[in-house]
Amino acid sequence: LMGYVGFANLPNQVHRKSVRKGFQFTTMVVGESGLGKSTLVNTLFNTTLYPPKEPLAPDAERSQTVAIQSISADIEENGVRLRLTVVDTPGFGDFVNNDDSWKPIVENIEARFDSYLEQENRVNRQKIVDNRVHACLYFIQPTGHALKPLDIEFMRRLHTKVNLIPVIAKADTLTDDEVAEFKARILADIAYHNIHIFQAPTYEMEDAETMDEAEEIASKIPFAVVGSDQVVVTPDGREVRGRSYPWGVIEVDNEEHCDFVKLRQMLVRTYMEELREYTNDVLYENWRTEKLLSMGV
Numbered sequence: 233l234m235g236y237v238g239f240a241n242l243p244n245q246v247h248r249k250s251v252r253k254g255f256q257f258t259t260m261v262v263g264e265s266g267l268g269k270s271t272l273v274n275t276l277f278n279t280t281l282y283p284p285k286e287p288l289a290p291d292a293e294r295s296q297t298v299a300i301q302s303i304s305a306d307i308e309e310n311g312v313r314l315r316l317t318v319v320d321t322p323g324f325g326d327f328v329n330n331d332d333s334w335k336p337i338v339e340n341i342e343a344r345f346d347s348y349l350e351q352e353n354r355v356n357r358q359k360i361v362d363n364r365v366h367a368c369l370y371f372i373q374p375t376g377h378a379l380k381p382l383d384i385e386f387m388r389r390l391h392t393k394v395n396l397i398p399v400i401a402k403a404d405t406l407t408d409d410e411v412a413e414f415k416a417r418i419l420a421d422i423a424y425h426n427i428h429i430f431q432a433p434t435y436e437m438e439d440a441e442t443m444d445e446a447e448e449i450a451s452k453i454p455f456a457v458v459g460s461d462q463v464v465v466t467p468d469g470r471e472v473r474g475r476s477y478p479w480g481v482i483e484v485d486n487e488e489h490c491d492f493v494k495l496r497q498m499l500v501r502t503y504m505e506e507l508r509e510y511t512n513d514v515l516y517e518n519w520r521t522e523k524l525l526s527m528g529v
C-alpha cells in the first residue's frame with residue numbers, strides 16, 4: 233500500500249489512554265551531505281518535510297560548524313495523531329577537519345534530556361513535552377569497504393545517549409553482493425568497537441509470528457536503504473515510488489530491492505513505542521543518574 237506510513241498501529245503498541253493525547257516522536261538524521269537523508273525522511277513519512285533545495289548562491293557563506301535543524305509535522309492516520317519531529321544535522325562530516333563533528337550533536341541530545349528533567353522537577357508535571365530524540369538514523373556512505381574513523385567516532389560517542397540505527401545510504405549504487413559484504417563488514421566493525429546499536433527486542437514475544445518478525449528485522453541491520461520522492465513506472469506498467477535507471481527501476485517499497493520497508497517497520501510500525509521506552513527507561517535514566525551524581529544530589 234503506497235503512501236501508508238503505518239503508525240496507526242501505535243495504539244496496539246501502547247495503552248489506549250495515550251491515544252487521546254496523541255504521540256510525540258523525534259528522530260534524528262546524521263550523515264554527510266548528499267547521502268539522501270532529507271529524501272529518506274520524506275519517503276519514510278510520506279510527507280514533504282523538506283521542500284526541494286534552493287541552489288546555494290555562489291557567494292553564500294557556508295557554515296563552519298554542524299547546524300542543528302528541527303522540523304515538525306502533525307500527521308494523522310486512521311484517527312491516530314502523531315507529532316513527528318525530525319532533527320537534521322547539516323554540515324556533519326563536511327569539513328576539512330571533522331574531529332569534533334559529534335560534539336554539537338551530543339550537546340543537542342543532552343539539552344533535550346535537560347529540558348525533560350527540568351519539566352519533571354516542576355510542581356505541575358501534567359503537561360510534559362517530550363522532545364527527547366528517540367532514534368538516530370546514521371547514514372553510512374555506500375563505499376562497500378568499511379566504516380570510516382568518523383563513523384566509528386560518532387557512534388562511540390552517541391551510543392549511550394540515543395538509539396542508534398545504522399543505514400547504508402543509496403544502496404541502489406551497490407550490487408546485492410556488495411551490500412551483503414558491506415553489511416558483514418560494518419557489523420564486524422561495530423562489534424569490534426563495542427558499539428551498541430538498537431536491537432529489535434526478542435524478549436516477551438507473545439507468539440512465534442512476532443518472534444519471526446523481530447528476527448527478520450534484526451537480520452537486515454544495517455538497513456540498505458533507497459529513498460525517492462518520485463513515482464516512476466516499472467517496465468510492467470506499475471506506478472511505484474522508486475528510482476529509474478536505463479536498466480530498470482529500483483522500487484523503494486519492494487523488499488527484494490532494498491530494506492526500506494524493514495526500516496520503516498522497525499521505526500514506525502513495530503518499535504516506535506519500544507524506541508520511546510528504551511530512551512526513557514535506559515538512556516535518559518542513565519544520563520539523569522550521572523547528572524544528579526555529578527551535581528552531588
Ligand code: GDP
Nearest residue numbers: 265266267268269270271402403404457458459
Ligand atoms: P542529504 O544532503 O543527505 O539530505 O541528501 P538529499 O536527500 O538532499 O539527496 C541528495 C541527492 O541524492 C539528491 O539528488 C537525491 O535525489 C539523491 N538521492 C537521495 N536518495 C537517494 C538514493 O537512495 N539513491 C540514489 N541513487 N540517490 C539518492
Ligand code: MG
Nearest residue numbers: 269270271320
Ligand atoms: Mg538534507
